[in-house]
Amino acid sequence: MSYKAAELYEAFRNGRGPLILDVRNEADFSSWRVEAPGRVETLNVPYYEFIEGKDASAARVAQWMKHHGDKVAVVCAHGGSSDFVADLLRRRGLPAENLEGGMNGWGDATISRLVTAAAPARAWQIQRIGKGCLSYVVAGGRDAIVVDPHRHVDEYSRLLRSEGLTLRGVFDTHLHADHISGGAPLAEAFHVPYFANPLDFHEASIPAYEAIQDRSRLRLGELEVFSVMFLYAPGHTPGSTLLMAGDSLLLTGDTLFVEGIGRPDLGGKAAEWGRDLYETLRKRMAGLHDDRWVLPAHAAGPREQNPDGTFSARLGSLRRSDPTLEEDEESFLRRIERGTRPAPDDYARIRLINLGQAEASEEERVRMELGKNECALARR
Numbered sequence: 001m002s003y004k005a006a007e008l009y010e011a012f013r014n015g016r017g018p019l020i021l022d023v024r025n026e027a028d029f030s031s032w033r034v035e036a037p038g039r040v041e042t043l044n045v046p047y048y049e050f051i052e053g054k055d056a057s058a059a060r061v062a063q064w065m066k067h068h069g070d071k072v073a074v075v076c077a078h079g080g081s082s083d084f085v086a087d088l089l090r091r092r093g094l095p096a097e098n099l100e101g102g103m104n105g106w107g108d109a110t111i112s113r114l115v116t117a118a119a120p121a122r123a124w125q126i127q128r129i130g131k132g133c134l135s136y137v138v139a140g141g142r143d144a145i146v147v148d149p150h151r152h153v154d155e156y157s158r159l160l161r162s163e164g165l166t167l168r169g170v171f172d173t174h175l176h177a178d179h180i181s182g183g184a185p186l187a188e189a190f191h192v193p194y195f196a197n198p199l200d201f202h203e204a205s206i207p208a209y210e211a212i213q214d215r216s217r218l219r220l221g222e223l224e225v226f227s228v229m230f231l232y233a234p235g236h237t238p239g240s241t242l243l244m245a246g247d248s249l250l251l252t253g254d255t256l257f258v259e260g261i262g263r264p265d266l267g268g269k270a271a272e273w274g275r276d277l278y279e280t281l282r283k284r285m286a287g288l289h290d291d292r293w294v295l296p297a298h299a300a301g302p303r304e305q306n307p308d309g310t311f312s313a314r315l316g317s318l319r320r321s322d323p324t325l326e327e328d329e330e331s332f333l334r335r336i337e338r339g340t341r342p343a344p345d346d347y348a349r350i351r352l353i354n355l356g357q358a359e360a361s362e363e364e365r366v367r368m369e370l371g372k373n374e375c376a377l378a379r380r
Contacts, residue, residue, distance in 0.1 A: 125312070
């Protein structure tokens, strides 16, 4: 008996989520855990405690369940230890199910949703629930572009096929550091261009790569039924770029999130990139109207989710609610300085992989992507 990660997430979103029993060690549990809409009641009892004292540990879980809920999902790193614990609990009469694939499966699981605000364009937001990564399929007529895809590219192939869409291009809003991009593999598989900003990708070794220009427009098949335009937005990275689709959608990458802004310190140039980010938010984006729907490349957590399940907000709403967007430049830079923190060790290697300059085994890719993204500016 087991839960699939996406099913578990949706159970929480619909108010029917179980208790979570996490049997990883305390350090791993503290750094990353199951998060979902609503309250997630969680107990951490490391696996070794079940090995050393089966009855005592099961009794502890039973006492906890008596006060908090009548069913439990058991979680570990890969799904093996938690399967053992779930079976142990069931043998003692406790309704327990394993989370299939453990936290690795949680980090890889995705949910696709139609963005209802996209008309006349059609757009789907693909949420990688444990990692907090968001990517998109944007369609005009029967032609489509994929934006910020993750490395499991078969999911985009299935969505395109199910919707009867033809892929015309792939676009990464910036050089990603927290996860391995599926942009180049997807473009090469479909024999379409891989669009990206040369300020981030001038050293790329990617056959399908095509450099874009500021305010250039996409003219690809039926995508011309509405305007698709690139807008340079340096700050999170020098080559960060927004994608404007029609009059309604603004795909902001890691420049602007539903809550907060992208970190400008990941490249070790917090002051320099911070000034670029200020310029982008206060001047380059100043002419964009408030009614555009912001669709970011990352989410900090399920609290940002709308009732329809998407992560999006009107640009005007963000301008009014985020004090960062109203600060003067020196206050903005001081906030960045306070929020600066070391980048995860694997981010530099992931960048090289995304430039086509390094390789990694599947086992290494899984390990490097463990945990939530750390792309947002810390609020302190």
